Amino acid sequence: MKTRLSIVIALILLSFSGAAQAQSVDAQYRTWLDQSLWPDAKAAGVSRATFDAAFKGVTPNLKLPDLVLPGQKPATPKNQHQAEFGAPGAYFAEKTIGSVQAGGRARASEHARTLRAVEQRFGVPSGIVLAIWGRESGFGRAKIPYDAIEVLSTKAFLSTRKDLFRKETLAALQVLEKGWAAKSDMKSSWAGALGQPQFLPSSLINHAVDMDGDGRRDIWTSVPDTLGSIANYLAHHGWQTGRDWGFEVTLPRSIACSLEGPDRGKSFADWAKLGAKRVSGSAFPAKEMSKEGFLLLPAGTNGPAFIVTPNFYVLKDYNTSDLYALFVGNAADRITAGGSAFKGKWGSVDKLYRSDVAAMQRGLEKQGYDVGGADGLPGYKTRRSIGEWQAKNGMTPTCFPSADLVKAVH
Template sequence: MRSSLRKATVFLLRNPVASALSSVKRTTWRVAVAGLVALPAGQAAADPGFSRFVADFWPTARAAGVSAQTYNSVFAGMEPDTDTLRLMDRQSEFVKPIWEYLDSAVSESRVEKGRELLQQYGPVLRQIEARFGVDREAVLAIWGMETNYGGFMGRHNVIQALATLAYAAPRRKSFWERELVTALNIVQAGHVRFQDMEGSWAGAMGHTQFMPSSWKAYAADYDGDGRRDIWTSIPDALASTASYLKKHGWQTGKTWGYEVQLPSGFDYHLADGEKTKTLSEWTRYGVQRMNGRDFPRPSDNAILVLPAGANGPAFLMLRNFYVIKRYNNATAYALAVGHLADRIIGGGPLAGDWSRQHLPLTRSETKELQALLNRRGFQVGAADGKVGPATRRGIRAFQVSRGLVPDGYASAVLLAKLKMDG
């Protein structure tokens, strides 16, 4: 019976006449496909809804050029990824302080491994740098950050994870469906075997964790074998990362930024994360490199960033820092990549100290902070738990009114002050 059903269903998938079936026949076809792609031999479907999703998604995949053969072979016996189901609903209240993040991300072991790989892949990295104009240490640092140099690329099959999200995620359904179609086409084109398509629970793939759409737009075939294999070919993965950075505006031979020292009496309103000035202009405000040296290119534009407020290190961030943020739009991530790149080529640890009692706020604590600011007359808008420009302006206004350093940083110390404020 199962053999007959499989043959009949494959025929329907391949036969163009299937698109003209009556509504009754279409219903039968959906049931047949569900039986094909979701039932392991001798077992009942663990999630009938997922089976229906797979059946109903076939016309979308077919319209995007996915063959019945690829679709059948990929989805036969597939069930939802239980780990993806668990993680997509997790709303962690814990916020890792940036100093803890950096301690882990730029560990001595990761630095040493990066230096070893700089030697091991020296010829490949030199060619990639020459081809794409992206500094080799930056490419290595992203590899180190994303998967610990291939040590952990995720334990999920990307198509299974994306199918689970397209089926069950309450938000961004169309996004997950587009990523799923692209992943299916990657397998069909022979760039990677379905079983080798490793990635994260959210579908980020390979050594340097590309989403399928990013792979489609930016992945590179370093060795010219016709495949852009970011899963098993390290040169392809590194070249793809360089391609991504270059196409987002990487400036060859320039750094990501500088750790700097601020003068006494500095106007912290200039450190809003938005004001752009040349390095020579920042110098006139008394901002200096920690090592006392001059900036090599005074005409470069930079933004002053205080990741942990006035009680932590300060940085002048250049264009390449914001290119790194296109890879992962988090200040902590981009700072870690830049710092790891510097360490790999011989740079030392950060010079500034983090004031570790100034802990960042959880989302619920941020809502409480915003509500208190609004109550005190420092209007920041809706208490949504997100620290945006309006919240930072409100924090600064409160800090000025109380004689505090107006750095606009939302911390546990600031929340405690607001709670005590009459």
């Protein structure tokens, strides 16, 4: 009986403690709004009426990920959201990419006139635009449930990337001030991305367009504005009209995986001379032969290989994941040309936490390798550094992190 009573008392005290902490955070948040955020919003052209209306009834959403409450220290989360930390093949599940392909082909016909206008104006192929639309919001069908002001301001106040989300909160307030959206319409993902293209507010301001001519940049309900805005984003980030995004290839053993990266490019003609061949059996397009291409091995030697163009890295500007950009490229090919899944097989990878990869990266840095920073993300600089380290130590290069490598590199 005493044990039960003790547990009940402990739970009550914990409840009171949690409520008191929430009240404390709420009070600090309100002070931060008035004393810190409002002066910057005013300087950015936001009226007091818009500011007050935006934050009426808003409190911090403490259920969001990557928050650091007052008095706590930042910690690397155990659960990773990046696709690269799971089995890469799962990202290309046929159910998912097949749905984007089918939905994209249906909408290519339905919105043919708009898509022609978008491609003519921005130079971005309709397949790419449709693939991004499908991936980001299921062609506008996905539920986007969060209050954008709540999400963005919570992250600006409490997240591990306060400066980024402060900038985006101010941009969201400017959107409201311009009248491009009502507060009730400002719905976002848990990460603060808005509308059907899933733009952060600054991207909405910088890249959204009024494609339907109604005087608003409506990325929530207007299909023409959504399609035009996606294309304009890519055009602003350097999309090269008339070029493909890339090609799946087979590689001879003589092409080392450590040659990967956008800073180690060669002409397509040179890659062909080295023995890179398209898996389709066709030659590289004649228009590409004199232009630069880049080796991409997103799973090292344990997955498909690609020679990509600069347009692949434009897709990565939309979402920094290699797998995302490959998904969009493959889905676009399948929408417009009836292509199929990648031929290369995605092998299994070891379950690693971001902290494990970061520790390995620090070990490589100590030995003089440029891993692109010890951020725990296995980007191309990390992958090729692994390959170089493996070759130097008499191993067969795989160019991808593993549990054994984490132990070996220190």
